[in-house]
Structures are given as structure tokens and as C-alpha cells.
Amino acid sequence: MTYSQAQLEAYLDEDLDAGMMSNIEVALREDTQLLNSLSTILSQRESGVHSVGSVWRRASITCPSRETIADGLLGILDDDYKDYIHFHINEVGCRLCQAHLDDLTAQQEVNQELSSSRRKRYFESTAGYLKK
Ligand SMILES: [Zn+2]
Incomplete structure (x- = not known):
């Protein structure tokens, strides 16, 4: 199972349904690649880079x-x-x-x-x- 950037962003915003949230949480325990993409998103957020993806997701495109x-x-x-x-x-x-x-x-x-x-x-x- 792979997750899109949009899904990971939604995960960070706790904006997914409970099933999906726990799926990602479980996946994070074994999937280092997933963990990496998540930390990339986080560090971009911290450095103030507003990803187009988060804007895009909010606009529900x-x-x-x-x-x-x-x-x-x-x-x-x-x-x-x-x-x-x-x-x-x-x-x-x-x-x-x-x-x-x-x-x-x-x-x-x-x-x-x-x-x-x-x-x-x-x-x-x-x-x-x-x-x-
Ligand atoms: Zn797409």
C-alpha cells in the first residue's frame, strides 16, 4: 500500500477517517520510505514551505x-x-x-x-x- 503526498499531508493534519489514520500509523512502523516522506513534509512545513499539495488538498481538487x-x-x-x-x-x-x-x-x-x-x-x- 502506498500513500499519496496528499494523504500523508491529511494524516499530519489528522484529516483522514479513523480507518485510514490507523492504516498509516501501522504502515509507518515498518515502512521507512513512508516515514521519510512524512518527515520531508514536516521539515518543509517547519521551514515555511507551503507545499502546493496542501493547498491543493484544501481546495479539494x-x-x-x-x-x-x-x-x-x-x-x-x-x-x-x-x-x-x-x-x-x-x-x-x-x-x-x-x-x-x-x-x-x-x-x-x-x-x-x-x-x-x-x-x-x-x-x-x-x-x-x-x-x-
Ligand atoms: Zn493524483
């Missing part, structure tokens, strides 16, 4: 759906949406959506390779046929 992120990758989204996803992932640093994006990018590369090798095979067989 939610994650785009995985489909929306996929559409963004395909370039079939409105500019407003594209900007929002860019902001959400790069400025807010939503790790959940970043993970979706990485995942979808990898899938897209595999699909492109597949379709280009299919096209090549089709071309070769057509060329072979024409030679006869």
Missing part, C-alpha cells in the same frame, strides 16, 4: 481518472485538462497519478512497438508477393 490521464497521453484532451494533469502531476507531485502515467506510457510504448512490427511484417509479405 481530486485526481484525474486513469482514463483521463490516458487520453492526455494520446493527446486527445482539451488544453485545460492537459494543463490540469500537468499541474497535478508535476507541481502537486501526485505520486499516484505519476504511477498511472508511468504505467500508461510503458503500455503505449509496447503497443507502438507491436503495431510497427506488424506493419513491417505486412509490408515484407506484400513485397515478397510482388517479387514472384
